[in-house]
Amino acid sequence: MNPLLSVRGLGISIGPANPVDSVSFDVNASEMLGIVGESGSGKSLTLRALLQLLPPHARTTGTATWQGRDLLAMPADDIRRVRGREVAVIYQEPMTALDPVLTIGLQITESLNVHLGLRGAAARVRAVQLLDRVGIPDAKRRLDNYPHEFSGGMRQRAMIAIALAAEPKLLLADEPTTALDVTIQDQILKLLLQLKEDLHMSVILVTHDLGIVAGTCDRVAVMYAGRIMESGPVYSVFRAPAHAYTLGLMRSVPNPAHARQLLSGISGTPPEPSHMPPGCRFAPRCGFATPQCSEAPPPLRECGPAHQTACIHADRIRQSVRVTA
Amino acid sequence: MSAVQEVAPREAAIAMAPGKRAPLKLGSSTLVGAVILLLFIACAAFPDAIAPYAPNKFDYRATLRPPSWAHPFGTDNFGRDVLSRTIWAARIDLQIAVFCTLFPAIFGTFVGCLIGYTGGAIDSVFRRIVDVVITIPFLVLVIAIVAVLGPGLTNMYIAVSAVNWIVYARLIRGEIIAQKRRDYAAAGQVMGYSASRILFRHLLPNALSPIVVYWMTDMALAILLGSSLGYLGLGAQPPTSEWGVLIGDAKNFMTTAWWMSIFPGIAIVIAGTGFSLLGDGLARLVRRR
8 A cells, every 4th residue: 555645865954954864754544653752853844844834944855745746846836735634733832823813613614714615604513513523522612712711732622623624634743742731641642543543544743752652653753863763663663672762762761660760861962963973873872882883874774574773783772672671 | 423522621620611701991091081082073073063153153243252151262363163163173183083094004004914924125125114214203204295295184194194104014014023923823824824814814913902002192193293284284274173273373362362272272182182091091901911
């Protein structure tokens, strides 16, 4: 089966810096792909590049094939028709992403009007259904509320309702739960999973939270300094990480079973986008690094079923996991 | 339909109960402003019902009479009733307040929106124009334009409008620039909305409140400007009743018939105060949101 979206060799350069470099991944129909990485790893930039939402001075290379067309090379009018209709986005900031002077209902019907041509009573009926669908109680009355009358979780639900208005095939979720507290976070993620199943929609979930990925995604791509370090099915990547960075990330997450444990973390800081290391970009911070790592950027290679890594020492890393476990 | 019916009780409890909005408290000063303006609007709408005499009825047997029961504001050198003229003048002066500001507010807002949203070279050119215009005193510029076009109300409207829109455009430009950086503007773009939809349906309503507040102040300024030009003989032309014209007519009788100039002057002050109070109240209301 052909993937829904196929990104090949995506690179982003902003002036002399190239914060994203040769990123490739596929998204299949009805699949939830997680992209994890720390701040500045280029995960949000990658997402924005797909809909040509980068600032004008940013340059992109590579292709992103969607329905037989390259999203990155589409003329402005065409990409605008893709935005919101075929590919929708939800954001980290539900507090500010809604227009404060329009009611929630007007903002949903606006999306219905622009994308589906629905107006008047028909649009209102559909808007009630959408709010209902995203789990907002008493949807009919809530339609006439302003965003400031909604709590954070409800605003994110409303954002999702607006995004779903045009029945997109792909939803880009850029840290959708970061600004919410943990219980609401869980509800929103469950909602996304449910919607993915019901509407046969694919989701790219960008997050820095490994726990979220483990709990919701089918596949995961780990990004560091603008490159994909490792990608594969969630169970495989988490059970047998094949990249030193993935391992480091997993060891940075506190384990609730052990109180007052020492977190290993990853020493050092990510490289400046304008001064990337020549070989593996993680090598300067890597405990497994050898001189060979700094020679040339290691390509992604298979290291298991549908599991790819960009680490040349994958075997040694897997061994160390087995030893410590 | 297998909708997610997972009701979020905690969230619902946190959110404000729908339908209940905090009552709007405008304050007594705003109320005073509104009452003052309503009085003037009543004078402007029905001057013949309110004024005791016709504004231009000469009475040569009663010239330059001081205030009395028959003529509470006195009479002028032609025996015209100053009270009636002041009331009739409200019609012209409110007209000045509206006509001097309506076009600038609408046109300036429109242009300012486009400039603020587009930015870049257009914005740079606009900022230079603003710099030039604001270095020239407003009154001097308007007088210069009226001098070229010729005196009269219509030419005064044209002159003021030609200059005044810049103030509105500058105001809304800054607001739009601030609003377009906010997330909901980016969200509109992500939703595939057109630039004009984002600008006029989303950014403009969010940026509009300072314009409305300034508009009130500007109407007070317009009355002052209109009466200044009327006084100088460049605005409304005698025998039209207009507060500036009335004061202008009175200037030869300042020492002998103070009532001719004082009462129209008080009318200007009160009307200006009315607009200012209302503008302040609106500003407070807007800030609280």
